[in-house]
Amino acid sequence: MKLLAIDCAANLCAACVYDAAAGRELGRHVLDLGKGHAERLMSAIEAALRAGGIGYHDLDAVAVATGPGSFTGLRVGVSTARGLALALKIPAIGVTTLEALAAEAAAAFPGRAVLAALDAGRAEIHAALFDKALGLTYGPAVTTLAEATAMALDAGAVLAGTAAPHIASAAGRAFDIGPVAATADIATYARLAAAKGPGERPKPLYLRGADAKPQAGFILPRQDDDARKRRKKS
Structure with missing residues (x-):
């Protein structure tokens, strides 16, 4: 099984191609963006595919980091994975950060x-x-x-x-500590997804709501039909 893994959960915009049968990564492309995943993800995917020497039609599954992480980045990554899976008729597999x-x-x-x-x-x-x-x-x-x-x-x-x-x-004591990053290496997502296999469609893991809220002060109140009619008559 050849699998495409993508990660937009944190600062990285990452993609890699992984050969599950051989247990090895074929190619990757990783950008440290912070923001702007939507504009760069597809080019990162295409670069990873080129590096792996394969095309979209060679893929058997798509893996994606589902969070927790950046609210916008998760939406970009998950929606892209699900869109590719639908278009290519292959499963999408979610892995949490x-x-x-x-x-x-x-x-x-x-x-x-x-x-x-x-x-x-x-x-x-x-x-x-x-x-x-x-x-x-x-x-x-x-x-x-x-x-x-x-x-x-x-x-x-x-x-x-x-x-x-x-x-x-x-x-106040020492611990053994592994990675201290906000997300794992892109190949880790690929390996875990390959081991999981197909399941439920991935969705973003939001543990709290988005920080952005509508600004109520800029919302104009709706006027009912009677008020509009009275204004026209005057």
Whole structure:
């Protein structure tokens, strides 16, 4: 199975082609954008396909990072993956950023529980706890620093994600720490998706609503029909 993986969950706009049968990456293209994923994702995908020496018609599945992460980036990545899957008549497979980060931490510290935790601002942490076999035992959910710290101590967990240094500092003790990035390497998403296989259609994992809200002060009140008729008569 040849699989295209894409990730727009954080600052990266990443794509790679992965050969599941051979267990190896064929090609990738990664841009550190911060913003602007919608404008650059398709070119990143095409560059990864060229690097892998294949075309869209050679793909058997599409994998996508589903978050938690950037509200807009997740929408771009997931909608692109689902659109490609529909057009190519192949499955789309979602992988969360937390399970991808946990997989990388588990590779560095095998046989250990992993707490993957992302700093979400507003004194919030997006976290998921995985057991020694990388089975999900908690989350993904919104927690506080104190709750995440207590969870890590109770489980004797390896830490991963951007909140890992904060948890270790709050605990006042040393932890084994895996990746501290906001997202995993693009090939990790490909490997996990290949192992998962087809399932439900991916959708963005939003653990809280979008920060952008309508500005009510700029919304004009609606006028009913009677008011409009009275104004016309006058």
